[in-house]
Amino acid sequence: MKHYYQLKVGLNDLYPNIWRQIIVPASISLDRLSDVIQIVIGWENIASHYWATASGEFFAEYIPPRKNTGVSLENQMPLFDILNKKGQEMEYMCVIESDDLSRSDRWRHIILLEDDHYKLSLYEKEDDRLPFVRCVAGFGKCPPENVGGIGGFYAYRQIMTERKQPQFGNMFREHGGINCPNCHIYDPNYFDIDTVNRELKKYCRWSRNRHYLWLEEEDLDSSW
Template sequence: MPLWTLKGHTPKALGIKVFKKNDGAPYATPDHSSKKTRKNKQPSSDKASIYQLRIQLQDVEPPIWRCILVPSDIELEDLNKVIQTSMGWTNSHLHEFSNGKNAYVPSWELEDDLCDPGNSIAYEGLCLHQFLKRKNDLLRYEYDYGDSWEHLVVLEDIQPHRDGVILPVCIDGARHCPPEDCGGAFAYMNMLNVLKKPKHPEYKHIKSWLGGPFDAEAFDLYEVNDLLQQPNFGLLEWED
């Protein structure tokens, strides 16, 4: 029996296929049948391992989560963008990583007094492997200090470096992220409950606020990976 068994594949534009070990741990490998290569590759050193991360939004049921592969030396600045695109956020609010002791934020949040300076550190130049070193190590990631979307980022597996592997890549996930500015986890759960009841007094208001169809169960792995291959990992560049 071969060591690696086929799990599936991402869009051909990625130039990779996703495999998993017999124990279920997935990894990505070059797909030499594709002539297309990534336009904006996330650089990684020759010694960088491959980290398999599970990112799960907290306080929401059923779970909203993604499983991604990234180089162990990815900088937190880029990891933020990968999380944003993988989850479906728009990177239009403040954010921070936390290890339970300090918060790690963009330097401009510190310069503009947008966070607590007492325990906040600028994250530019800091790499993921400085925080996650062993399986099950974790970071917390908060997006939008108003709605306070808390995510748990867990290191599920560590794979050895492989030449030609294109990273980052999302290999699995479930459900659509909540709409931006909907009020946080409690408000989102209430919104889902109302949308199941067309006669609810808030139903028309919420439908109007959404501005169109919203499928909480939708998750398109191919679309996420297509975006991750684009400049800035598929995110718009916000101007000051």
């Protein structure tokens, strides 16, 4: 029997919070969990990112070319080695630098372990060939990644919601435009869980072999 976690991923610095509730294998590695978070929140995966634990550990996509940075590779760390008790948290930070490096947008996610022994229901069937990953709840529309951080997002949300402001046309073209047919109907509370789960299913099917296979904890020396 596989071991699953129920996590709540939240952009807790925003009000109201944008959040997702997801089910993942406890053995998922941090690089894979990053991919899942990018999908469920709605990011475009253009930001760099790192993880910070309550004990002061840091994990990233790569280790900076300096000694003694205290940063470890995320693809070698399974989630259950960091979060293993209900109520534990860690941070997932996405950072987007401007072209001239004069500004960086930071999006802090809090990862909360809500259930450390999640049991799949009769409707949540396992597939021996694929890991079970599912979004079960959520709230709020994902901000545009390059909107200017939290302050920029609040301004964007107000302009897009009210529509009558003179900046609406520029906002519409820059963050959606003709590639987003429904952008002119902006609902900050909108979340399409069905689309998210379809994308998760495709991700699990087509990206299994990027670093490690999804393995059971008893089969792991380091991570999946």
